[in-house]
Amino acid sequence: MSETIRVALVDDQALFRGGITMLVSSQPDLEVCGEASNGAEAIQLAAATDPDVILMDIRMPVLDGIEATKAILAAAERRGGKIPRVLVLTTFDLDEAAATAIRSGASGFVLKDAEPEFLLAAIRTVHAGNAVIAASATRELFAHFDSRPAAPVAPARFSELTSREREIFLLAARGLSNSEIAAQEFLSEATVKTHISRIFGKLEVRDRVQLVVFAFEHGLV
Numbered sequence: 001m002s003e004t005i006r007v008a009l010v011d012d013q014a015l016f017r018g019g020i021t022m023l024v025s026s027q028p029d030l031e032v033c034g035e036a037s038n039g040a041e042a043i044q045l046a047a048a049t050d051p052d053v054i055l056m057d058i059r060m061p062v063l064d065g066i067e068a069t070k071a072i073l074a075a076a077e078r079r080g081g082k083i084p085r086v087l088v089l090t091t092f093d094l095d096e097a098a099a100t101a102i103r104s105g106a107s108g109f110v111l112k113d114a115e116p117e118f119l120l121a122a123i124r125t126v127h128a129g130n131a132v133i134a135a136s137a138t139r140e141l142f143a144h145f146d147s148r149p150a151a152p153v154a155p156a157r158f159s160e161l162t163s164r165e166r167e168i169f170l171l172a173a174r175g176l177s178n179s180e181i182a183a184q185e186f187l188s189e190a191t192v193k194t195h196i197s198r199i200f201g202k203l204e205v206r207d208r209v210q211l212v213v214f215a216f217e218h219g220l221v
Contacts, residue, residue: 005127006033008051010042010068011089012060016112020055023116030123039063039071046072046084053123056106057089058097065089066101073105083206085126103217107209129207154218160202168195172208173215 007024009032011017017035024030033049036042040063046054054072058065069086076083088101088109098109107126110119161169164185171181178196182189196208205211214220 003029005030005123006049006052007031007123008034008036008042008045008049008054008084010036010039010045010054010060010065011057012037013057020119023119024123027120030120039065039068042068043071043075047075050082051084052082053127054084054086055089055110055123056086056101058101064097066097066104069101069106070104085129085207087122087126102209103213105206105210107207126207154220157203158218158220161199165195165199165202168192169199169203169211169215170220172196172199173212173220175212 007030009017009020009024011020014037017037021032021035024032033051034045036045038060042054042056042065043063045051054069056065056069065088069088072086073083086101086106088098088106089112090098090109091112092098098106102109108122110122114122167185168181171184176184178189178192181187182192185192187195199211200206203211203214205214
C-alpha cells in the first residue's frame with residue numbers, strides 16, 4: 001500500500017477550502033489533515049498535525065502566507081526530521097508575493113484556477129521532492145521582480161562543489177531534467193541523480209526550485 005500524503009490547507013475563504021478539501025479527500029493516496037484560515041492558525045496547524053504538504057494562500061488576514069511559510073519551515077528545521085513542502089496558492093502567474101514566498105522556502109506555486117488534476121499532480125510531485133514549476137518559469141518570475149544586489153557574490157559553500165558538480169548545477173539551474181543532463185554530460189541518470197543530491201546537501205537547498213533561487217540570487221545564471 002502506498003504512503004498517504006497528509007495535506008494541510010490554508011486559505012481565508014471557507015468556500016474555497018471546502019472545495020479543495022472535497023477534491024483532495026476523494027483521492028486514495030491523499031488526506032486533508034487540517035485547515036486554517038490565516039497564517040497564525042497555519043503555524044499552529046503545522047505544529048499539531050505534521051503535514052507532508054501545505055497548500056498556502058498568500059494574502060490572508062492576521063498573518064500572510066509568506067511570514068507563515070518562513071515560521072513553519074524554521075520551526076521544522078529546529079525540530080529536525082520531516083520538513084513540509086509548501087505550495088503557494090496564487091491568482092496570478094507573475095505574482096511578486098509568490099516570488100517572495102519561493103525565496104522564503106516554498107517549493108512552488110499553483111494558480112487557484114488550475115485544473116483539479118493539475119493541483120492533485122502538483123501535490124504528489126512536490127511531495128516527491130520535484131519541482132512543480134519549471135526552472136524556466138521560476139527564472140521568469142524572478143526576472144520580472146528582480147531584487148538581486150547589483151553585484152551578487154556566490155557564498156563560500158558554492159566553492160565546495162567539484163567541477164563536475166558545478167557543470168550539473170548550472171544545467172539544472174537552466175531547467176534541464178536529469179535525463180537531459182545525463183544525455184548532455186554522457187552520464188547515467190542514476191549518476192546525475194547522485195550528483196544532484198550531493199549538490200543539494202552542499203548548498204543546503206531542499207529541491208530544484210530552491211536550487212534555481214540560489215543560482216538566480218547569486219548571479220550564477
